[in-house]
Amino acid sequence: MTTTSVVIAVDIGTTATKTLAVSRDGRVVESHSIGYPLHAPAADRAEQDPEELFAAVADGIRAVVDKLKLRPEDVLCVTFSSAMHSLIAVDKEMRPLTPCITWADNRSAAYVDILKERYDGLGIYRRTGTPLHPMSPLLKLMWMRDHEPEIYNGAYQFLGIKEFVFARCFGRTVIDHSLASATCMFNLEKLEWDEGALRAAGIDASRLPEPVPTTYKLTGLRPELAARMGLGAETPFVVGASDGVLANLGVGAHEPGVYAVTIGTSGAIRGVVAEPRTDAEARLFCYALQEGYWVVGGPINNGGIMFRWVRDELATLEAEEARKLGQDPYDYLSALAAEVQPGSEGLIFLALMAGERAPYWNPNARGVFFGLSLQHGKKHMVRAVLEGIMYRLHSVAAALRDNGADIREIRASGGFARSPFLLQLLADVLGVPVTVPESIEASGLGAAMLGLLAVGEVGSLSELDGWVDSGGTRYEPNPGSHATYEKLTAIYAKVYHQLEAPFSDIAAFQNEQSAE
Template sequence: MKYVIGVDLGTSAVKVLLVNQEGEVVKEAAKAYPLIQEKSGYSEQDPEEWVEKTAEALAELAAGFNGDPADIEGISFSGQMHGLVLLDERHRPLRNAILWNDTRTTEQCRQIYEIAGRERLLQITKNLALEGFTLPKILWVRQHEPEIFQRAKVFLLPKDYLRFRMTGKIHMEYSDAAGTLLLDLEKKEWSKELCRLLSIDPAICPPLVEPHACVGTLSKEFAERCGLKETTKVFAGGADNACGAIGAGILSEGSTLCSIGTSGVVLSYEERGDKDFQGKVHYFYHGKENAYYIMGVTLAAGYSLSWFKDAFAKKESFDDFLKGIDRVPPGSDGLLFAPYIVGERTPHADAAIRGSFIGIDSSHTREHFIRAVIEGITFSLNESIEIFRKSGKRVDTVVSIGGGAKNETWLQIQADIFNAKIIKLSSEQGPGMGAAMLAAYGCGWFESLEECAKEFLQTKKVYEPVEENVKIYQEMYEIYKNIYSQTKVLSHQLKNFRK
C-alpha cells in the first residue's frame, strides 16, 4: 500500500494526515501555535513556529506508522491565505508573518484605489482591496518599517514558506497567489502593471507553479528530522479554501461548499476566469488546473462561537457547551447575533464594524445566546449564498465541512437558513484531505482530481430543509440584514475606545 501526507497549515494549528490509496486516513497529528496580537487589529505569527510544529507533527506521524517510510510517496499542503512572509537575501524571515485576519492596512487599501483605480484593480485581479490581502501588507511594511522592507528580496505566503523550509525551493502556486492582489487572474501571471503603478519590484514575486506541481523532494535534514525519506515528493499544494473545495469534491459547475473554521466561507466552482462579479465576492484560482471559484467570507465564523465559549464557559467541552441548543426554537425567541467581532468581509468589507446581540430579553437563557451565535454565523454565510443566487447560480445542495459540520443541530440550521440540502461527508478532513488528494493526483494515482474524489469521498448524511423553519429564518434573515447599517455608525464611533 502506498501513502501520501496532507499538511494543513491553519491559523491556530498545523494538522497532518497520512492517507492511503483508498482515501482512508491512517494516522493524523496536530500541533498548536500561538497568535501574536500586540494591538487591536494586529495578528501575526512567527514563521519558525510553523516549521517547528509541522516537524513535530510529521515526526509523531512517522513514529506511529507501522509501514515502510519509503511507501509514503508524496506530501502536499493547504495553507492559511494572504499572510505575508518577507525574506532577506539568505531567505530568512525579516519579521513576524502578518496574517490574513490582520486589519491594520485600511490606509494602504485606500492608497491602492487612489493609485491603481478600483475598476482597473477589479479588471486585473477580480478582487477588491481588502485589509486581509497580501498587497496592502507589503505596502504597510514599506511605509512603516522601511529599513526591513529595503532588505526584502522575496515574499511568500505561509504554506509556501513552510514548503521552502522542507525542500529549499522557492515557489508560489496559483490558488494562493490569487489572494495576494498582485496576480492577473485571467493571464495567470504577476501583474507588471500593478507592480509598476505601486512601485513594487517584480523580483520580490516568487516563481508561479500549478497546485499539483512537484517542486522537489524533502531535504536530507528535514527528512531525517521527521523520520521520512529524502525521496518523498513534495507538491505545491493550495490555499486552504482551494484545498477545502478539493477535499469536499467541489470540482464541477453547480457544486457549493460551506466551510466553517476560524473564518467561514461559502464557495462555488467556476469554469471561467473572465466573469465579472463587481467585487461582491472573492474570485480566485482553484486547486484544480484551469478552474476558478467564487467565495464569500465571514471573518469570525467558528471564532465567534469559540470566543463566546472561552468568555463564558472556558472550562467546558464543546459538546457540553452546545447541549440544549436543540430545545431552543429557530430564531432563538427573537435574539439575533451579528458575528462582526473582528470586522467583516462579505458583503460588508469593513474592518471597524463590531458584533452585537440584538433583542436581548430577560427570558433568554444561556442556550438562547449560544444558538443565536450559531444562527448569526449562518445568516452571515447566507449573505454570500444570496449573492451567488442573484448572479444566476443554482444553490440547492451544499457540502458542509469544518466545525459547523460537527454538530447535528448546526447542520440542520444550515439546511433551514440556506434553504438547501446539506451534505455531511463520511470522512470530513477538509483542506488537509484536499492537500492529500493533490499529492495523490501528483503521484499519478489517478488520471484526474475528479477520479480521486470518487474514490476518496463518500456522503454520510443529508439534511433537508424543514419548510416551517425556512419561513421563520427567512423573516429573521431580513431583519438580520439591517443590523450592519443600523450599527455601523456606533461601531465606528466606538473604535477609539478599543485597545
C-alpha cells in the first residue's frame, strides 16, 4: 500500500451524497458533498430523482479523485453507505419507471392494517426485523400493485437507490444483507427473501436483487463510467451497508452498553447485539451487519428536519438577523433557546410533523404544542421544538430498555453533533453521558472499515477500533435538568396516546385537502 492509497466511501443520504477519501489509519483526507431535493408532490409523498442521485455518486467520486490527484491504482476500493427503505421500479435495461420512493413516503399507510389482517404482519415482523410501517418497500409494493398496476406488472425488478447505482455501473442487481433486512422482506435467520413477505408483495425473488454479504465485491466497472469517475475498470466496488448500521461502526458503538445516536434529517438510536432480536410489541428494528453483529434500535422521522422548520417557518426573522450578523442561523437559534430554562417552562412540543416511526410507527401523527400559555414566547417555542426531538429519542431508548438494554453511553454523529447545545440537551434528556468522536462522518467511516475488510487490508473489524477516539468531547447529564425531563417525558407520552385517534382524523382531513 502506497502513502497515497485511500478508500473512497460514498454515503448516499436523504438530502446529499457525501464522498470521503479515507486513509488506512482512518483519517478523512478529502471529502465532497452534492445536494439534491426531496420532492413532495402530495402530503403523503416523498420522492427523489434516481438520475440526480446517480449523478451525485458519480460526480462525487470524480471530485474526490481530482482534489487528491489520485491515480486508479491509488484507490483500494470504492465502498458504500446508503439511506434505507427506498424503492425504484426499473425495466430490463435498468431505466427507472418510477421516482425513488424514499423512507419518508407515507402513501402506503393504509397497508399496515391490511398486512396485519391478511398476511400475518406480526409474523413477518418477527422473521424480518422490520417494523410494519409505510417506510418499508414491502408496503410500497403492495400499494403499487393496487394503485399503479401497469408499472407494477411491467417492472423487471424493484431496487433501492444503492442497488440502482450498482445496476448502472455493473449490469448486476445485488443488495447487501443490511439493506435487504430493512425491506420487511428478508428472513433474518435464513438470510434470504422471506416467502411469506413475497406472497404479501405478490412477487417472487427473481424480481428483487440478489442478497449478498456487506463485504461483497463487484468489479468490471463500465468503461464510460470508469472514465467519468476517474477510476480503473477493475477498481473493486464493495457493496457496503445501510447508513444506520454503519454509523455504529463509525463511532465505535458496538460493545455492550454503548449506543449510537444519529440525527441528520431524521434520527435513530441503535446498539449492537450478537444475534437477531425482535421486540414483542414490534417497536424496534433488527438489521444485519456482519456475522455476530446485529443492530437493534429505532428510527425517528423528526430529527434535523424539525430544526430546519424552526429556521424557515417559526423563526424566519431571527434567522435573517443571524445572517446579517454573519452567524449560522442554527447557532443563533440555539443561543436563543439556551436563554430558556430546561423544560421550556412547561411547554411541550410533540415533534411528529413528518409522521413517526419508532416506537409508535404512526404515519398519521402530527406536531403539537401542548401547555402553551401567555407566558410563553418564541424562544420558548424554539427550545420546546429542540427538546421535542430529544423526547422522540427518549421514547425509543425506553423501548430498548424494556428489552433489556443497559444504555450507559451515547456516541453521537450526524449534523447535530456539531452543536454543543444539542449534545448537552441529549445528555440531559436521556440521563447518560454523550461523547463525540473526532469525526462525525460515522456512516462513511463505517463503510470505509467494511471496504478494508472486504479487500483484505485487515482480517477483522476489531483491528480498526483505533480509528475511533472514544475519549472525544464528553457531555455529562445535569442531574437537575434530567429530573425535569423525566417528569416532562412522562407527560409527553400521556399526551401522545390520548391523541392517537384524533391524529388519524386530522391526517385524513389533510389528505383530502391535498387531493383537491
